[in-house]
Amino acid sequence: MKGMVTYDLMESARNTNEWLGATARAMASYPIFGLAPHPVFNVISAWGEVTERTFSRMVAKPDWGIRTFTAEDGRDHLVSIETLVSRPFGDLIHFKVQGRRPRGRRILLVAPMSGHYATLLRSTVKSLIVDNEVYITDWHNARDIPVSEGKFDIEDYTLYLVDFMRHLGPDINVIAVCQPAPLTLAATAYLAEVDPDAQPRTLTLIGGPIDPDAAPTEVTDFGRRVTMGQLEHLIIQRVGFKYKGAGRLVYPGLLQLQSFMSMNAERHGSAFFEQIMRAARGEASDHDHHNRFYDEYLAVMDMTAEFYLSTVERIFKRRVVARNVFTVGDRQVDIGKITRVAVKTVEGAKDDISAPGQCVAALKLLTGLPEEKKASHLEPDAGHYGIFAGKSWRNNIRPLVLDFIDRNAGGGEPSKKQAVIRAV
Structure with a gap:
C-alpha cells in the first residue's frame, strides 16, 4: 500500500x-x-x-483558542503564542501572558505524537497557565513536511527533546503525557551523561508505556500479534500530490x-x-x-513511517527502554545515569491504553536516583484521558504534580540567565 x-x-x-x-x-x-x-x-x-x-x-489543525487570562490583579491579559525553537518536524512554543510577571515555576509539556495535534492538551495547558510559565512541543503533520527534510524516527524525536530542554535551561520541569514518556525519560538520561547541567529539575511521566509488558492491553496485544512486515504493508502509504510532503512515507x-x-x-x-x-x-x-x-x-x-514503525518495533516489541538498552546513534542511553532529577509517575486505574504498571516501571530503571526523589501516584476510577485533561487531573492530579515540583525544584523567581533566555 x-x-x-x-x-x-x-x-x-x-x-x-x-x-x-x-x-x-x-x-x-x-x-x-x-x-x-x-x-x-x-x-x-x-x-x-x-x-x-x-x-x-479531519484535515484541519485545531486552534489553541487560549486568548485571554485573568491574572491575580483582576485584569484580563492577552495570551500570545511565541515560537522559541522552530524545527522541520516540531516547534517549541511558549504561552506568554502579556503584562504578567514571569512565573517562577516553569513547565515543559511534552505532547504525544500519536495521531492527534498537541492541541489535545489544550485543557491541560489552560489549567497550568494559571500559575506557571508553560511551554509545549508542537509536532507538525508529516504530510506537510517535504521529503527533502529527511527522516524522523524515535531517535530524532529524542534529540529534539534534548535540544528543547537545553534551550529552556536547567530550571525547567518536564511533564510527558502518554506516548513520549519513554523517550522523554531517555532524553533526560542522555542529558545526564553528555550535558548534566542541562537536565531538568523534575520529570513527571503520565500514563506512558515505559514497559508495555508490565500490564498488557489491546494496544500491546496488537503489537505482539502483527509482524513488522505486515504492519508496513497494511498501513504505510505515500503522501499524495495535494500536500507539501508528497511522496513521504507515512502512517496516515x-x-x-x-x-x-x-x-x-x-x-x-x-x-x-x-x-x-x-x-x-x-x-x-x-x-x-x-x-x-x-x-x-x-x-x-500523519506520522512519519519511520517514527511509527520504530516506536512499535523498539518500544513495544523489543522493549529497549524497559530493558535499558535504548541507543541514539552509536551512544547507548543509560537511564541509571539520572541521579538528581526527581521523577514522578502518574497512572489511571482504568486506563485501557497504558494500563497501571506500564508507567511506574520507570522507577525501577532509575538505579542511580535516591528513593526520596522518586514518587508515583495511581488515580482511582480514572481512564487514560482523565489523568491529564479530565476531572481527575483538575481536582487531584494537577495539585499533586505541582506539589511534587515545588518540593523538588522550588517555585522561586527565575534566574537572570533564564530571563535572558526567554527574552531571546
Whole structure:
C-alpha cells in the first residue's frame, strides 16, 4: 500500500463525504420547502450539517483558542503564542501572558505524537497557565513536511527533546503525557551523561508505556500479534500530490482515526446519531459539547513511517527502554545515569491504553536516583484521558504534580540567565 494512489483514494473518499454533507444541508434548507413543512427536511439538513463538519475537521489543525487570562490583579491579559525553537518536524512554543510577571515555576509539556495535534492538551495547558510559565512541543503533520527534510524516527524525536530542554535551561520541569514518556525519560538520561547541567529539575511521566509488558492491553496485544512486515504493508502509504510532503512515507491520520473509532464504534455511532437529532430539533450549537469534543478528536495528523514503525518495533516489541538498552546513534542511553532529577509517575486505574504498571516501571530503571526523589501516584476510577485533561487531573492530579515540583525544584523567581533566555 505504499503507492500514492491509496492515499489519494482515501482523501477523495473524505472529500466526497464532506461534499455530500454540504449538498444535503444546502438542498434541504431551501426556503421553498417551507411551503410544505415536513420533519424529514430538518433531518436531512441536520445529517448534512453534522456530516460536513465531521469530514472537514479531519484535515484541519485545531486552534489553541487560549486568548485571554485573568491574572491575580483582576485584569484580563492577552495570551500570545511565541515560537522559541522552530524545527522541520516540531516547534517549541511558549504561552506568554502579556503584562504578567514571569512565573517562577516553569513547565515543559511534552505532547504525544500519536495521531492527534498537541492541541489535545489544550485543557491541560489552560489549567497550568494559571500559575506557571508553560511551554509545549508542537509536532507538525508529516504530510506537510517535504521529503527533502529527511527522516524522523524515535531517535530524532529524542534529540529534539534534548535540544528543547537545553534551550529552556536547567530550571525547567518536564511533564510527558502518554506516548513520549519513554523517550522523554531517555532524553533526560542522555542529558545526564553528555550535558548534566542541562537536565531538568523534575520529570513527571503520565500514563506512558515505559514497559508495555508490565500490564498488557489491546494496544500491546496488537503489537505482539502483527509482524513488522505486515504492519508496513497494511498501513504505510505515500503522501499524495495535494500536500507539501508528497511522496513521504507515512502512517496516515485517516487510518489512525479509523483505528481509534473502531475501538468504541457503538459509542461514537450513538453520539453522532444523537447530534443529528439535536440539530434537527434546533438544539445543537456551534460550540456545544459534541462539537467541542469531536472537533479535536477528528483532527488527525500523519506520522512519519519511520517514527511509527520504530516506536512499535523498539518500544513495544523489543522493549529497549524497559530493558535499558535504548541507543541514539552509536551512544547507548543509560537511564541509571539520572541521579538528581526527581521523577514522578502518574497512572489511571482504568486506563485501557497504558494500563497501571506500564508507567511506574520507570522507577525501577532509575538505579542511580535516591528513593526520596522518586514518587508515583495511581488515580482511582480514572481512564487514560482523565489523568491529564479530565476531572481527575483538575481536582487531584494537577495539585499533586505541582506539589511534587515545588518540593523538588522550588517555585522561586527565575534566574537572570533564564530571563535572558526567554527574552531571546
